[in-house]
Amino acid sequence: MSGKEETVLEVAGLRKLYGKKQALKDVTFSLKAGTSFGFLGPNGAGKSTTMKILTGIVKADSGHVKLFGQDITNDTDAVARFVGYVPQDITLYEKLSAYDNLVFFGEAYGVRGIDLKHRIREVLEKTGLTDRANDAVETFSGGMKRRINIAAALLHRPKLLILDEPTVGIDPQSRNHIFEMIRELNDDGVTIIYSTHYMEEVEVLCDQVAIMDQGSVKAMGPLGELLETYGRKAIYVEVAGLTELPRLPGVGKVSKEGSGWVLETAKVGEVMQQLLQAASLHRWDVKQLEVVRPSLENVFLTVTGTALRD
Numbered sequence: 634m635s636g637k638e639e640t641v642l643e644v645a646g647l648r649k650l651y652g653k654k655q656a657l658k659d660v661t662f663s664l665k666a667g668t669s670f671g672f673l674g675p676n677g678a679g680k681s682t683t684m685k686i687l688t689g690i691v692k693a694d695s696g697h698v699k700l701f702g703q704d705i706t707n708d709t710d711a712v713a714r715f716v717g718y719v720p721q722d723i724t725l726y727e728k729l730s731a732y733d734n735l736v737f738f739g740e741a742y743g744v745r746g747i748d749l750k751h752r753i754r755e756v757l758e759k760t761g762l763t764d765r766a767n768d769a770v771e772t773f774s775g776g777m778k779r780r781i782n783i784a785a786a787l788l789h790r791p792k793l794l795i796l797d798e799p800t801v802g803i804d805p806q807s808r809n810h811i812f813e814m815i816r817e818l819n820d821d822g823v824t825i826i827y828s829t830h831y832m833e834e835v836e837v838l839c840d841q842v843a844i845m846d847q848g849s850v851k852a853m854g855p856l857g858e859l860l861e862t863y864g865r866k867a868i869y870v871e872v873a874g875l876t877e878l879p880r881l882p883g884v885g886k887v888s889k890e891g892s893g894w895v896l897e898t899a900k901v902g903e904v905m906q907q908l909l910q911a912a913s914l915h916r917w918d919v920k921q922l923e924v925v926r927p928s929l930e931n932v933f934l935t936v937t938g939t940a941l942r943d
């Protein structure tokens with residue numbers, strides 16, 4: 634297992650044009666070993682293009698990618714050795730069995746003989762598909778195909794696993810299985826890059842997050858730090874029969890939500906005190922009074938100025 638402080642990946646100044654379309658403007662980040670890194674952004678933000686550059690499938694117009702200190706711009710050997718890539722589009726041989734697909738991908742990754750047999754058994758177990766190993770992939774659900782797709786990327790024991798929106802259009806059971814698998818791999822020291830446009834996936838899976846929009850990384854850091862820096866700090870209050878809330882010092886925007894109000898404030902403690910005093914003074918029948926937990930949703934809104942669309 635790699636040491637926590639080891640830098641696995643360094644990405645600097647990636648730019649990419651497709652014709653006149655600027656897919657990437659300037660993507661820069663680095664990852665320490667053992668990180669679970671979430672790439673969050675709407676469709677078209679540039680996530681897939683970034684992943685494809687990291688795996689050497691697409692060439693950047695400028696910038697560089699270093700994997701374990703080796704520049705992969707002109708040498709993709711390190712990618713083949715250290716990286717497992719699960720592309721957005723599932724690529725499997727439908728007529729072949731799951732087992733034979735894994736033999737094909739394992740050999741392509743340079744795993745052979747008894748080691749390959751061993752690994753196939755392990756990854757089938759990990760993906761929960763041991764009992765379907767001999768069935769043709771064409772009989773599988775979308776979620777099962779995705780799991781085989783992930784299994785194929787694990788055969789050569791990659792140190793970095795890159796998954797591009799792996800849960801789009803799959804059943805909840807496979808989704809949970811994939812999450813569990815990713816957590817286990819990460820616990821075993823595999824560094825994860827996970828791209829998605831589902832905020833709740835990043836919240837449960839990732840300890841580091843990059844928010845991507847329109848070809849740039851708009852904010853990046855540990856999840857807790859992003860929530861602290863960009864998340865809305867607010868209080869929700871609901872009082873029976875109250876039609877108007879008095880203005881309180883230290884409160885910014887006030888918005889009606891459900892039967893109550895959300896009061897945005899940087900001074901949560903002070904405003905809470907004032908609300909309690911007002912409640913006692915005016916004999917309010919308080920139904921609910923609570924601090925609103927910052928969410929990635931409002932981080933995204935603060936950072937990009939737009940809501941994250943599905």
Ligand SMILES: Nc1ncnc2c1ncn2[C@@H]1O[C@H](COP(=O)(O)OP(=O)(O)OP(=O)(O)O)[C@@H](O)[C@H]1O
Pocket residue numbers: 651652654655656674675676677678679680681682683721798
């Ligand atoms: N091969 C291509 N030719 C032309 N334009 C492309 C190509 N691939 C991507 N683009 C464009 O580049 C931009 C970034 O696309 P990219 O696929 O990297 O985004 P994404 O965040 O992964 O979104 P998605 O989830 O839809 O794949 C988009 O505007 C897309 O239309």
